Amino acid sequence: MWLYVALPHLQLERMQVLHPDLQGQPAVLYTEQQQMVVQFNQTAQRQGIRVGMNLADAWTLTENLQPYLYRESQQRALLQHLASDLYHAFAVISLDPPLGLWLDTKPMQKLYPQLQHSLTQLELQLQPWQVSYTLGAAKTPLLAKMLAQSGMQQSPDIPVDYLPCSPELQKKLRRMGIQTLGALQAIPRALAGRRLGHELVQLLARIQGEQPESLRYFRPPEWFTQRLPLLAEATSWQALSFPLKRLLQELEHFLESRQQQTRQLLLSFYHRDGSVSKLQVGLAHGGYQAEALLRLCQLKMESTQFLAPVLDIGLQAKQLQGRQHESRDLLQGPSQAQKSLAQLLNELQLRLGRQQVFGLQTAAEAFPDLSWQLAPAGAELGRTELIKRPPWLLEQSCPVDIRQWQLTRGPERFATPWWLRTYGGATRDYWQALHQDGRNGWLFYDYRQQHWYLQGWFN
């Protein structure tokens, strides 16, 4: 059994969801070339606007018309997006751009034994989209599509206008007095073929499922991209934060359903002169929650200058990866944390710079400068076999006057092999020593330099 979902006003209705102010006004989408209305909302419908109407005619019907440009690519992207949502419930989906898609209920028969189950599931998936749609259910894809488009209940009632064939053939049919599919199918196939040609025979074979339909099946996209036109030109970052938030919520929904997180956001701002400014937000530790992402974007925006008024904003999420879950002990009770460590580190690194936030780790080396290392923030400390080490290490060991010091414990000798690049061939004697002001330092005598150096502090 095939289901066809026709979405005649998908693009406009999605715009309405993202800009709730549009709902009370008559809004239409028009094609740039022919200036023809292709989608409209309910308010516009009440004013008498129809598909295929000239934009100028629409203006005469209502003064406060809100016309927006119809974008074919946007429509396809939306359909893709919708399909990836339906993919949770239906395994076999085929897109029929620009206005609809097919679902095959056969592979899901074990899960949804009745057609009604499939329909309930479909309704559930489409609900958050807030779009209007019509459905057709039939044995063949073509029949399902015609049912959905015509809005008829029974296939014999479908008017011949909905047959996907050439206008000449339709004209011929009407001249013969055939108004519906039922009437056409009543004529013996051989006779119809002789009178109306090969095209019709093939069409009927497709409708009745004698010739299989070649459909391309949908596979969910690997990454997220969305573009949103603004209702009015935005001239400051503040004005952009609301539409951006809605885009990020869509992204969260997208990532949530995949249990993924993103490591890079690319914001595009489209200006009137056609130029685009881009803003890249890197997240070293990944993120998926809209609010956290918005905060990061705002942090980035604050440090960037606003160049020119913006008409559209686009959002791309790249470097998607599986989420790492923070596991928590059930017995310890609920966590007090407001945000995850990854989120916190993202914010800190975005503001301070990635180099300024780091973790510490021990390394399996005995030589003091090599027995620790910088690690990505959030790394665990690790083990060590070394004992009697000071808690402080100077960034750069500094030469000292040994007369100010009194050696108290040592020596501990370290010699490094010559092949090491930085510390190769060094021989050092390490001492605990007492400075004349009473503090305990960690000194070494370097045989190559023949001098005393301060390496760290013990207290």
Added chain:
Amino acid sequence: MSAPLQQLLEKGSLWRGHKGAANANARESLAYVSTGQVELDQALGGGWLPQRLHEIQLQQFFVGELALVAPAMVQATQQQRSIFWLAPPAQPYAPALAQLAEASVMAQAQHIVLRPQRVTDTLWSAETILHSGQAGVLMVWLEEPSAIAIRRLHLAAAASQAYVFVFSPWQPEEARSYATRLRIHLSQDSVSGYGQVQWQLLKRMGGWPLRLARQPLPKWPSK
């Protein structure tokens, strides 16, 4: 009040019980963590408190101030919270940190070091870290902590579960919203030359300001 009693009160070995029973109960349930020093723990009523700001004023770094924080670091690690070092005066040395308690526990410690370029960034980071609820211990080194900055940190600390320490040079003794203000005096043993510290509590909970007796420099409690 008799003179000896007053003396005892001022010495800090005795404090007033009129804070009420309810308050006393609340005190008992407070999650003190030891400073590692018996005298200091007694003077502080048990040690450091979470959700409070502790100021440690020192004329020189490396006079045993880190040893006072070590037990808090161990506790944070046991609770699987991170330890944040904000603008430390030198590099915290990982092998010494790993030796703080049993290796199996400390190996999982998360030490995160931040080196902000400006003071405003330092304060912003401190607030962000505290508000996130991820910190077990937060140590901030500040040159001149302003009263406003401290007030903000104090509020942020109250919303977190962390032990918060602000290290700074000696500051004027005006009233500030710290739970504890500890000033460390460094001196020397006249005979051996070994360093000595004297802890002066400019402010503490449930007691008068207090100067403790001289002590040898506290040692970093590792093996």
